[in-house]
Amino acid sequence: MALAFITITNSIAAISVSGVTIKDIDEIPESVAARDCPIMYPEPDGFISGFTYIRDSTGSGSVALATVTYNMTYAFLYTSVGSGRGLFDVYDDMLTKVGLIIDAIIISDGITGVVDLTMGDAIQFGAVPDPAGNMFIGTRLVFAIQEFIN
């Protein structure tokens, strides 16, 4: 059993969250326009972090049973900085959308490739840049992944 990075990102992209566009690993935007929001995509800067490999049995690497855990970080851009009449004009709906994403992740047992997927790390709302450096209001969401190897 090989690591399932791509399969997992495919599965996360297939999750349906009302009003949110979720991008796959091969769909990371070069830059995000205001009309693309709300959008969630794999954060290219430090997408995988906290990688651990724990050997569960004897044997060489190709056959030993092992458990791998790591985090996948996604950027969630709700709207561009400066849109609306003020920050707190958008905060309510942004929180609602993030809640829907987290709900969908928590209840989803259909994420292919993972043994377990839970929310990881703290969620911090604020200014989030897109890959081109344009600033948006949003957050980063960290998904804690567990996989079995072999």
Place this chain on the structure above:
Amino acid sequence: MATGRTHPKWVRCYFAGYDMSGYARTVGPLKWEYEEAELTAVMGDAVKGYLPGRASISPGTLNGVFDSTATSGLHVIASTVAQSEVVMIPIGIRAAPAAGDPVFMGEFVQLGYHAIEEGGAIFANVPFGEWDVSDLLSHSRSKPWGVLIHAKAAVTAANTAVGIDDYGAATALGGYMMYQVFAGDGTATITMEDAATNENAEFAAITGATTGELDCSTVQKGVVDLTATRDVRRYLRWQLSLNTAKTVTFAIGFCRTITAGL
């Protein structure tokens, strides 16, 4: 049914006719062992052996979430101690338990009920003892691991599907089935069938493997023995005969006796 490794989130906990999975944090260790026994007189040589056919079997401790929800909360179901409970612990393999998955089961004495505070919430530990000695001795049960024949689900019609191959061959030493009826709206009878070839038309009832008619509008649970020389053909499946019930939600496990005394 998949095979291979699995994760604790796919463990389920049924007891006393209730599905406690949503409350269970952990359960175990699921013990099955033969303890050494002193076979000589006091002051004799330290010769030890084991007592054949007398396994030590226990599901350990159910660590759950304290919840006083009427009828179905863990506190309501488990806060009566010192009585036997029919316990089934199906273990799904990287998915919800399905027919053919392993299930640890038995009738165990609930030894206590411990409510504790931990990390800002209230939890409850439910320690189980050994298999109820009266049941164990009268039926010579020595094996807690069977297979799930029907995962918990609502059924509204007779079974015409093919069965499962739990062992790869027929046996002639009986076994036992364990059932839990979680919900229903009338009377029905749950049975088990076997077949030499895995085709719907080939299945026939296993003599003695029946719950008898149950009032499924209240929770039901139990263990049904086959005689010790009962033939059990290779393929197994559940069957439901609806009487006044239109729907029955139940789970069944079956333990085939493969070796006499085990």
